[in-house]
Amino acid sequence: MSARPPIVAAEGLRKTFEGPDGGEVAALDGLTLQMRPGELTALVGPDGAGKTTLIRMVAGLLRPEAGTLQVLGRDVTADPQGVQDRISYMPQRFGLYDDLSVQENLDLYADLHGVPGEERRERFARMLEMTDLARFTARPAGKLSGGMKQKLGLACTLVRSPELLLLDEPSVGVDPLSRRDLWKIVQQLVDEEQLSVLVSTAYMDEAERCAQVWVLNRGKVLDRGTPEELRARARGLTFLAVPPAGMRARELQARMVDAPREVVDAVPAGGRVRFIRQPGADEAALGTLLAGAELLPREEELEDTFMMLLRQHAAETAGDPAAAPAPAPALDPARGAAPAAAAGPVIEVRDLVRKFGDFTAVASTSFDVMPGEIFGLLGPNGAGKTTTFRMLCGLLPATSGKLDVGGRDLRSARARARAGIGYVSQKFALYGNLSVRENLEFFGGAYGLRGRALKARVAAALEEFELDPGARSGDLPAGYKQRLAMAAGLLHQPGILFLDEPTSGIDPLARRAFWRTITALSAQGVTVIVTTHFMEEAEYCDRIAIQDAGEMLIIGTPREVRAEAGTAGTDMNAAFIGIVEQARARRRDAEAAA
Amino acid sequence: MAGALAYLAQILFLIRKELRDLFKDRSSRALLIAPAIIQSLLFGYGGTFDLTHVPYALLDQSRGSASRELVARLDGTGVFEREATLSSASQIAGQIDAGRVLLAVSIPPDFETLLAAGSEAPVQVILDGRNSATASAAAGYVASVVAAFNAERGNAPAVTIDRRAWFNPNLQSRWNLMPALIAALSMLQTLMLSAMSVAREREQGTFDQLLVTPLTPTQILIGKALPTMAVGILQSTLIFLVILFWFRIPISGSVPLLYLGLASFTLASVGIGLSISAVSLNMQQAMLYTFLLVMPLMLLSGMITPVANMPEILQIATYANPLRFGIDLVRRVYLEGAGLSDIAFDFVPLLCIAAVTLPLAAWLFRNRLS
Amino acid sequence: MRLSGTLSRLAALTRKETRQMLRDRSNLMVGFLLPLVLILLFGYGLSFDVKDARIAVVMQNDSLPAREAAMGLTGSDYLSPVWIHSMQQAEEMMMAGEVDAILRVPHDFLRQLALGDARVQLILNGVDSNTASSVESYVSGALAVPFAQLADRRGGKAASSGQAVIVQRTWFNEPGESTWFLVPGLIVLILTLVGALLTSLLVAREWERGTMESLFVTPVRPLELVLSKLAPYMVIGAIDLAMCLATARWLFEVPMRGSLAAIVGVSMLYLLVSLSLGLLISAAMRNQFAASQLALLTSFMPAIMLSGFVFDLRNVPVVIQVVSQFLPATHFMGLIKTLFMAGDNWPEIWRTSAILALYAVILIALTRRALKKKLD
Structure with a gap:
């Protein structure tokens, strides 16, 4: 097997981009990598690791400044078209034509790749079946949900069987169900056609499925190996901590995350805290930190190794922001918009309905959110989460029902009422042309901050989110854009925070830091409503609701939801998929009966 | 009081953001300033009906003293430039067809004899009519040269008309066109900028982010309108300076009044632009709708052809055209030295347009269903 | 094999x-509605021909000859x-814009007439120089006959020496x-606009x-x-x-002296140039906002002002003539007017083509170069 020549061979690749201050930033810094044919190879790494740059280079879209790159046995720098004729590439933001239908998009790419008629019919049938898009062939791509778009993108990329498939973060912003489908398709093609796939991902469970995993950071390879080999690096260091009665898992987790000398990483999971201890941690210090929590060893996972590698690398290159998790934000205790009466719910939604024409995006939805609560709104793409969000924020009128945010309906309330909320949208929605500081100043000003107060808040936000004030916002890597969006949404210290998929597309490290901020805010009484596709993040929530096809399927604490799903163990992902699929099956039965 | 201050401060932040966005990088700055100057220079020289060079061909078959005198008069105007001296009538067509000459003057062999006999001596003038305006202007020049020739020979008419032109003593068309450009060029930019501004924010998702802030639609409107107006007026100023100092067309009216007029004109343009922006789904649409509108607005403004020459129904339609009144305002203040009372009427349609379009745009910000 | 791939792609x-x-209505509006509006505006709305010019007549001398003249x-x-x-x-009235000109017959009109040196004063509003010139020539035309009659009455044939008269042919x-010249020019304008507007965002949009x-x-x-x-x-x-072409022929009855084939052929060639220019802007700018600004600056105003459409290029300084020679619109404008009004002039057709x-x-x-498959 190892006798076959590598399908991608990179040697000492280097690529720099101009940094915000005019200096050079190395996206790839002498990177050397080989990829074997006929298997899945994963690129994992934090934001700015160079994953996208590498993939674009393999696709012949970027020219290396130094080093050599052989793809399919050819020098891609010398003959990019020769390589492009044989590979398929799905960029992070796949270029679907929104105004063309699903079928027309597929036809276009099939024509461009010169797929002959007979083969095409077969391939289309298979792709449509795999992606479950057969019912929607006439629908314009712009009207598909995010997950469906991503599946269509993959289908367009796979209209013919390429010699090499490049996938750049294919599952960003995709719900667990679609993600599962997506991977099923890829896996099937690898198994049946010996497809060679190079995929970059922020999900460690996806990397686990790959034959080879390359961990990148700052343009360099940190480590490589099979998932098993990599997992072994964390052996003996992984545990579960069961918090003592009366302590919330995320409170314990917060303490542990703040102690980088003893703990590499900690996340809440199923009412407990999964953590990795530092190899040379002081037992006594660890004991104090755990505060009487019961310790259970657990099996190591790829994510554990990943976190360890990154923390190590960060510690070696001192001054790296990843070295220490973000400190809890220093916040002003006097919060203007925080609800005075802590007793009642701060958000009340009753029988909320939203229709677009004859399509019901949100069907009779009711829920309450209590002050200081972290409320998670989960659901597949297109389930109506974003529509619900937009109604809550007053961006979209409700067709019927009652909406009450901080005692008011934001759609009809005076503009001042919106001063109490913060909103971070799914898509990066800040001014790409302006610098980080200019964006923050603007949004601070729009929320009524001025003078010294504004300056202080901007300075605090820059520090808290580790942002370079002079950088042009549009040029930031995805993760930093997300941080900037968060910073802008939090600048005015809102009492209620709406976060629409705030962590999609950002790496595990940044997600930890992000959730550290959120839990700290919540501890200070800020109400947070958040949507996410990372099911493990649901563990941070006090309560979660799962929505599908506009309907509310379940509301409860993460533990209750897991119990309801009847899935054993602590896997929130499985619980989510279980609940949605059960509901869908019930609906199909009802439709069949009707 | 504090509330009002906060309200204004928020608007200031919006304005600063818009200006930063507009003037951020050098290429966008250049795109806002250079075209105004380049266009006003180009069009100042290019946009003229005044004949300065009339190439002509001469076919003098008379070759007498009278014909020589007539030709000397033609050549002496400095306008007529003899491109060719022909020897036969058959050569005329070649010269005119190729566009080498605008006209041919043919003096017949019996010219001298007829004049001496005291009768009418025909001079044939053949004009290239492909541009009828130029042709008729050239014909007028020839006629005045011939009239002077006749007068010299003792054929003075009984009554002469003393012509005097107010406001533009030499009747130069540049004087007519250039002040119109102060309004027209800046309208093109303001419409485009304001139409693109909201459409761009929608396309990039920032508009939602704006709408969830405590900013009111009115604040957003003001925050969008003022910077665009400032750019429009900046461009007007650049063109104004070119006209005043480069082309040296003297201004007779008051500069503050000129700016008052420009401000209300720009306000109306921005109102239209923002309304286009609010109905457009994306930037492509905003641009195309802008053009769909801007072309008729330009043509029906009186910039090139006077409104009074248009059919009645189109003249009525021009009441909805801010450019018509903008141009009228600028021309009259600039050239005629009109006072506020003379042009007061021009403000009415402009302010009406602004009063309709601006609230409409603000309402559409929030109520346009995506 | 390679060719068939290219063709199917x-x-x-x-x-x-x-x-x-076809799916974006705004495209169709600019593609079809805008030309239609322009055709109608140019055909019916725009005119340099002054009509009903208002003249204030001030009779300071109320004698019969003066009244007859006026x-x-x-x-x-x-x-x-x-x-x-x-x-x-x-x-x-002139200040208020109510009249376009003033004709003043002075107090001493009768006396001066007897001396053979009578004058009337014509004051024009020079703001619109074109209209002013037209008014001047209409007034002198209208007064020529009564003035001649006055001269006759004063003393028979004033001139014993012969005079030159112009026999004019256009x-x-x-x-x-x-x-006749606006409509052919309109073809240039419309092809310029359609080209620059519809294509200038096409590539930029795909980048964005x-x-x-x-x-x-x-x-x-x-x-x-x-x-x-x-x-x-x-x-x-x-x-x-x-x-x-259809409206030119049947609605405005503009003569088409050149061959239809030549007109269509050259027009399509110009259309290609105009579309390519829009596409180049779009491909080079990669940004819809900047592309729209640039398309505006390079297409519409120059095509109106500098192509010889309305303003004759013979009147402009050499520098501007040189600039205008760089505009494809200028070359096409010259040829299309010739084709409509003069006929097939093959040397010019070949040169312009x-x-x-x-x-x-x-x-x-250049567009192809701008689209070379590189992201850096």
Whole structure:
């Protein structure tokens, strides 16, 4: 097997981009990598690791400044078209034509790749079946949900069987169900056609499925190996901590995350805290930190190794922001918009309905959110989460029902009422042309901050989110854009925070830091409503609701939801998929009966 | 009081953001300033009906003293430039067809004899009519040269008309066109900028982010309108300076009044632009709708052809055209030295347009269903 | 094998562009509605021909000869005189824009007439110099007959010496109709606009929406992208051209002395140039906002102002003539007027076609370069 020549061979690749201050930033810094044919190879790494740059280079879209790159046995720098004729590439933001239908998009790419008629019919049938898009062939791509778009993108990329498939973060912003489908398709093609796939991902469970995993950071390879080999690096260091009665898992987790000398990483999971201890941690210090929590060893996972590698690398290159998790934000205790009466719910939604024409995006939805609560709104793409969000924020009128945010309906309330909320949208929605500081100043000003107060808040936000004030916002890597969006949404210290998929597309490290901020805010009484596709993040929530096809399927604490799903163990992902699929099956039965 | 201050401060932040966005990088700055100057220079020289060079061909078959005198008069105007001296009538067509000459003057062999006999001596003038305006202007020049020739020979008419032109003593068309450009060029930019501004924010998702802030639609409107107006007026100023100092067309009216007029004109343009922006789904649409509108607005403004020459129904339609009144305002203040009372009427349609379009745009910000 | 690949990709891309074009109503509005509006405006709305110019007549001498002379104004179709008592009032009317000119017959008209040196004063509002010149010539035309009569009455034939008279002939546009040269010019304007507007955002949009990156990693060649984006808009332009030609022929009855084949051929060539220019802007800017600004600056105003459409290029300084020679519109404008009014002038047709073809090749080559498959 190892006798076959590598399908991608990179040697000492280097690529720099101009940094915000005019200096050079190395996206790839002498990177050397080989990829074997006929298997899945994963690129994992934090934001700015160079994953996208590498993939674009393999696709012949970027020219290396130094080093050599052989793809399919050819020098891609010398003959990019020769390589492009044989590979398929799905960029992070796949270029679907929104105004063309699903079928027309597929036809276009099939024509461009010169797929002959007979083969095409077969391939289309298979792709449509795999992606479950057969019912929607006439629908314009712009009207598909995010997950469906991503599946269509993959289908367009796979209209013919390429010699090499490049996938750049294919599952960003995709719900667990679609993600599962997506991977099923890829896996099937690898198994049946010996497809060679190079995929970059922020999900460690996806990397686990790959034959080879390359961990990148700052343009360099940190480590490589099979998932098993990599997992072994964390052996003996992984545990579960069961918090003592009366302590919330995320409170314990917060303490542990703040102690980088003893703990590499900690996340809440199923009412407990999964953590990795530092190899040379002081037992006594660890004991104090755990505060009487019961310790259970657990099996190591790829994510554990990943976190360890990154923390190590960060510690070696001192001054790296990843070295220490973000400190809890220093916040002003006097919060203007925080609800005075802590007793009642701060958000009340009753029988909320939203229709677009004859399509019901949100069907009779009711829920309450209590002050200081972290409320998670989960659901597949297109389930109506974003529509619900937009109604809550007053961006979209409700067709019927009652909406009450901080005692008011934001759609009809005076503009001042919106001063109490913060909103971070799914898509990066800040001014790409302006610098980080200019964006923050603007949004601070729009929320009524001025003078010294504004300056202080901007300075605090820059520090808290580790942002370079002079950088042009549009040029930031995805993760930093997300941080900037968060910073802008939090600048005015809102009492209620709406976060629409705030962590999609950002790496595990940044997600930890992000959730550290959120839990700290919540501890200070800020109400947070958040949507996410990372099911493990649901563990941070006090309560979660799962929505599908506009309907509310379940509301409860993460533990209750897991119990309801009847899935054993602590896997929130499985619980989510279980609940949605059960509901869908019930609906199909009802439709069949009707 | 504090509330009002906060309200204004928020608007200031919006304005600063818009200006930063507009003037951020050098290429966008250049795109806002250079075209105004380049266009006003180009069009100042290019946009003229005044004949300065009339190439002509001469076919003098008379070759007498009278014909020589007539030709000397033609050549002496400095306008007529003899491109060719022909020897036969058959050569005329070649010269005119190729566009080498605008006209041919043919003096017949019996010219001298007829004049001496005291009768009418025909001079044939053949004009290239492909541009009828130029042709008729050239014909007028020839006629005045011939009239002077006749007068010299003792054929003075009984009554002469003393012509005097107010406001533009030499009747130069540049004087007519250039002040119109102060309004027209800046309208093109303001419409485009304001139409693109909201459409761009929608396309990039920032508009939602704006709408969830405590900013009111009115604040957003003001925050969008003022910077665009400032750019429009900046461009007007650049063109104004070119006209005043480069082309040296003297201004007779008051500069503050000129700016008052420009401000209300720009306000109306921005109102239209923002309304286009609010109905457009994306930037492509905003641009195309802008053009769909801007072309008729330009043509029906009186910039090139006077409104009074248009059919009645189109003249009525021009009441909805801010450019018509903008141009009228600028021309009259600039050239005629009109006072506020003379042009007061021009403000009415402009302010009406602004009063309709601006609230409409603000309402559409929030109520346009995506 | 390679050729068939190119052809099938071209077909697929063209199909895609056509669908996208047809699905956005704003495209069709600019493609069809705008030309129609322009045709009608140019045909009916715009005119340099002054009609009903208002003239304040101030009779400071009320003698019979003076009145007879001034009555000449009422005979003109173009003038509508109003009789005003005082010069002050007339001047106020002129300031207020109520009249276009003042004709003053002075106190000493009769006395001076006897001396053979009578004068009347014509004061024009020079703001609109074109109208002012027209009014001047209408007034002198209208007064010529009564003045001649006055001269006759004063002393028979004043002139014993002969005088030169002009026998004027205007070639190509005998009636001197402005529509005869505006309508051919309109073809230039419409093809310029359609080209620059419809294509100038096409590529920039694909850059902004990320579809370009996906297209790049397919066997598509840059030239195929360029050609497929031109094709559907060529069809729109061709329909516009047909619309222009039909209205020119049957609605405005502008003569078409050149051959239809030559007119259509050269127009399509110019359309290609115009579309390619829009596409180049779009490909080079990669940003819809900047592309729209640049398209505006390079297409519309220059085509109106500098192509010889309205303003004759012979009147402008050399520098501007040189600038105008760089505009493809200028070359096309000269030829299309000739083709309409003068007829097929083959040397000019070949020369202009060669220039336009050169432009097309250069622009397409540059666009292709701008679309070279690189992100850095």
